[in-house]
Amino acid sequence: MDKLIENQFLDFTVAIPTYNGAKRLPQVLDFLLKQTGIEKLYWEIIIIDNNSHDNTNEVIKDYQKKYSQNICLRYFLEKEQGIPFARMRAISEARGEFVAFVDDDNLVASDWILQSYTFGKEHPQAGAWSGQIHGDFEVKPPENFERIQAFLAIRECGSNPYLFDAANLRLPPGAALVVRKQVWCENVPQRPTLRGRLSGILVSGDDYEALLHIHYGGWQIWYNPTMHTYHQIPHWRLERDYLLTLARGCGLCVFQLRLINTKNWQKPIVFVRTILGNLRRVLRHLIQYRGQLESNLIALFEMEFYLASMMSPFYSLKLYFRQFSVKK
Template sequence: MSELTAEDLDISVAIPAYNGATRLPKILDKLLTQTGVEKLSWEIIIVDNNSSDNTFEIIQNYQKIYNGNCHLRYFLEPEQGAAFARLRAVREAKGQLIAFLDDDNLPAPNWLSEAYSFGLEHPQAGAWSGQIHGDFEVNPPENFERIQAFLAIREHGSNPYLFDADNLRLPPGAALVVRKQVWRENVPQRPNLSGKLPGILVQGDDYEPLLYIHYAGWEIWYNPTMHTYHQIPRWRLERDYLLTLARGCGLCIFQLSLINTKNWQKPIVFIKTILGNLRRVLKHRIHYRGQLKSNLIALFEMEFYLASMMSPFYYLKSNLRKGLKNKFAL
């Protein structure tokens, strides 16, 4: 167990960034004007995940602005993937709490103080998240609320509650607060799911560390007093992107289900994943017969169910590919 030292800060805000030079000024301006943080010792960490734009220069300029308010630190993480950027942030953070924000999340003025207060009031919480509202460039399609959680929009009302981690009902990795010590003690240093990479569809990197935290006995909470605004550009509401997102979210389902699963249970989970999603596919096809080509939201859901049904086979194929790669690398 890692011991806290006198040098530990109250909270670190960690921002993984990839080509975020145009987005980072907005979020840094929001953090510069946070309220209720006068008595907090805190810092901001930018983890640059191999950006090819001028992210570094932007951070250098803001380091001058932030001088005297809080520390703004920059790190380059060469291993591609959001999961590796988050792991780097955890290694570098000096805060007892780590508040993750993506570079397209805009926090409300009291977001940081509400995040810190919730941690004090809920000592058994290993992680917590709040309300994430959509900030849309264009109006979303009809019935978009059915799939908005896939775009990290969470509006679950004004009452706090525990997330149902056993059924993969969890908050996204953005606008998430974790206890640094809890993460370090329970989350492996090498993730199974890396996040979006060229040629890799599978998602799930947000949920993997949370499942390790949950199975270690820590609670994961929804805190409605924390508000952030997720900027959704036009292209994220287009058909091709949404269907790719649906497939990526579905293909990780079996792999996430294996976390904390004993070997003898794996064949059962394998069969349940296939049959359970086959049932959903058939039911969905009957309900939306003749509408799937014209109803984007129903098509998204069908794509997710199909990918979830295929996720056990995707997992086996990926493991076989890794095994062959390691064999020929020897």
């Protein structure tokens, strides 16, 4: 451990952004402390506390005392609210060549770090990579849930590795994602456009925003099926109100994501295409599920997403004029 602490540059950093995660963090840390096959790696865990009001700080202090001989566990308080800022802080504090973002409700398999590190070494053009994320449900999901499970950061895409289609916004979630620190620092802006929860809406897309910058910087984004994570899904995340709020938030960021790496003269075209393309999806969905939307939660979720995606150009304009008026 003394050698690990003295090392300025490590092989691997596990970064855990958390908000009021005192009850969830112990299990997450216990799974990380049971990693196998990494005896020759120098690695660390860093906790980014995003203004928790519970005893997260005390929980981490307790782990630091009990496991000081096994792993370097560091704690940081990030006062700017929002997971994009917590992740930015994690990147700035991380000492690993590779930085893995693990949410405080993610339980990783015992070989997760080994498989993550090995993949990064074997794929030098990979700027980011993610694996399989399985749902660990408190209650049984609704029928046909698999159609929308990706919105809850669940990805089960088979046993073959492949490149994500970043140009069409087919990307992994920010949970259980590994990036090269240097690649992130050279390509991802310090101030994100999408900043998480705004005005009570779960506006998403902040993890996609970072990945798109990495992609347009010339780096590959991979799916590595040998990395397994289990995402704990409490009952309230499967309730109607939460799901519909999530659908709207994921849709409202679509236009802003499509603007990344878009030239000024192309923006009006993207504006119109986003509206018309999603209008077509809305009309097709209405025809397919006519009279069923109120009773079919999954179809209703999809409709909310299409509608919000259609409105995302106007939402982007609203944010722009709000920021412009604040600057004046």
